[in-house]
Each structure stands twice: as structure tokens, then as C-alpha cells.
Amino acid sequence: MCSHYEAPLRQLLQAGFPSAAIPGAWDKPDMWPGYIGPFIRRPAEIDSGDEAVPPLEVLAGNFGLLPIWAKDESLAKRTYNARSETVAEKPAFRDAWKRAQHCIIPAQAIYEPDWRSGKAVPTRISRSDGELLGIAGLYERRQAAGGGWAYSFTMLTLNADTHPIFKELHRPDPKRPAELQDKRMVAILPRGLYDAWLDAPAAGSMEFMRMFPADRLEALAKTS
Known part of the structure; x- marks a missing residue:
């Protein structure tokens, strides 16, 4: 599960x-649950027929999904990732999933702990071609205290027990149920599927939950 990533600054995001x-x-740029970072979605006015409406918009949101019923933002520390296998059932995520509130979370890199040495070694994972990672996510909105809307988002994850990189990461937690002991990775989208993901109906969402090829990723362990 990914709780730490690098959000691109404005110039790099515009280039991507x-x-x-x-x-x-x-x-x-250094993102943790509860921090405010960028996510990409279709503008609400995309079907208005107004040619001035861009095909994509970048909004700032809380890293950690906050459904309408959330009492405060502390929930974000538990909702920054959503398991694709159960996202349609979990109260925090099911409404955004049902409404296909798809977004793309741009990242220069994500960080995961490698425990093979017996200690957590932070490992930076990025695309080997230098492009931004486009992570499939869900977004939510609710009324802000001062008026307008406050946004939040979560990264979707999938099983990575057979992925050459992600299967080596994370330490098993004996306190968790056996069905939650699997290795996980975020759903990284190929660039060619960005538009399809943003436009996909809820019934087609699971088709995008695929492992990103390991040979298109670079994993560098922190050495100091």
C-alpha cells in the first residue's frame, strides 16, 4: 500500500x-496521507458543448478519501488506498466507485519499504522512461467550511504477489487477517489508457486494475 509519494510541481505536471x-x-511535492496534492479528472462542464472547457482539469485535494459523512479529516489516514477487490463494498469508497468518480493521481515516484534485509529500506519506484506515473484513483467532494467544494482522493490498489518488484516489498503483518497479507501495488495506468479510465463507467472499472510491467519501472533503494 502506498502512503508516500512525490507529487509533480506545476511545470512538470503541465508538461506531462x-x-x-x-x-x-x-x-x-512530498506527499503523505492528509496532505493536499493534485489529481486529474474530467471537468464537470465537459459535456456542456462549450469549446473553452479543457478536456482535463487538475484540482487540489486531500490525499485520503473523505466521504460526505466523514466527521473530520483524520479518516484520511485510513483511506489513502482502496483495495480494488473490496472497494465497491467499503462504506468510505463505495459511493465514489458506484458513481465512477475516476481520477488520475500524478506522481514522479512512489516509495515502498523493502524488508528483505530485516529492516525497512525505503525504495523509490518511478517509470524507467522518466515520465510521470499516472495512478488510477477515485475522488470525492463535499461542502467546504468557507463555501465551495473540498476535494479528496484515494489510490486504487491490486494484488502484486507475482509482480517482480512489488512482491519483494512490505513486511507481513501477523496482526492482519490472512486475506489481507497479500503483496499490493497501486494501479499504474499506461498513458494510452488515461482517457479510457476517466470515461469508464463503474461496470468497466475493474478492467483497468492490471499490474504495470516491471521492465517499465525503476526501483532504487535509499542507501543512506
């Missing part, structure tokens, strides 16, 4: 998504 409007602002 040149057709996107980027009106939002976010805290910092």
Missing part, C-alpha cells in the same frame, strides 16, 4: 498533461 487546466495549488 499539456491539455489540462491547472487552477489548483498544493502543499508540497
Whole structure:
């Protein structure tokens, strides 16, 4: 499960998504649950017929999905990732999944712990071609205290027991149920599927939950 990643700064994000409007602002590139970072979606006015509406927009949201019923933002520390196998059933995620509130979470890299040495070694995972990672996610919105909307998002994850890179990461937690002991990875989208993911209906969402090829990723362990 991914709780730490690098969000691209505005210039790099614009280069990766040149057709996107980027009106939002976010805290910092170093992202943890509860921090404000960028996510990409279709504009609400995309079907209005107005040619001035861009095909994509970048919004700033809380890393950790906050459904309408959430009492405070502390829930984000438990909702930053959503298991694709159970996302349609879990109360925090099921409404966003049912409504196909798909988004793409841009990242320069994600960080995962490698425990093979007996200690957690932070490992930076990025695309080997230098492009941004486009992670499949869900977004939610609710009324902000000062008016307008407050957004939040979560990264979708899938089983990675056979993935050459991700199967080596994370330490098993004996306190967790056996069905939650599997190795996980975020759903990284190929660039050619970005539009299809954003436009997919809920019934087609699971088709995008595929392991990203290991030979298109680079994993570098932190040495100091």
C-alpha cells in the first residue's frame, strides 16, 4: 500500500498533461496521507458543448478519501488506498466507485519499504522512461467550511504477489487477517489508457486494475 509519494510541481505536471487546466495549488511535492496534492479528472462542464472547457482539469485535494459523512479529516489516514477487490463494498469508497468518480493521481515516484534485509529500506519506484506515473484513483467532494467544494482522493490498489518488484516489498503483518497479507501495488495506468479510465463507467472499472510491467519501472533503494 502506498502512503508516500512525490507529487509533480506545476511545470512538470503541465508538461506531462499539456491539455489540462491547472487552477489548483498544493502543499508540497512530498506527499503523505492528509496532505493536499493534485489529481486529474474530467471537468464537470465537459459535456456542456462549450469549446473553452479543457478536456482535463487538475484540482487540489486531500490525499485520503473523505466521504460526505466523514466527521473530520483524520479518516484520511485510513483511506489513502482502496483495495480494488473490496472497494465497491467499503462504506468510505463505495459511493465514489458506484458513481465512477475516476481520477488520475500524478506522481514522479512512489516509495515502498523493502524488508528483505530485516529492516525497512525505503525504495523509490518511478517509470524507467522518466515520465510521470499516472495512478488510477477515485475522488470525492463535499461542502467546504468557507463555501465551495473540498476535494479528496484515494489510490486504487491490486494484488502484486507475482509482480517482480512489488512482491519483494512490505513486511507481513501477523496482526492482519490472512486475506489481507497479500503483496499490493497501486494501479499504474499506461498513458494510452488515461482517457479510457476517466470515461469508464463503474461496470468497466475493474478492467483497468492490471499490474504495470516491471521492465517499465525503476526501483532504487535509499542507501543512506
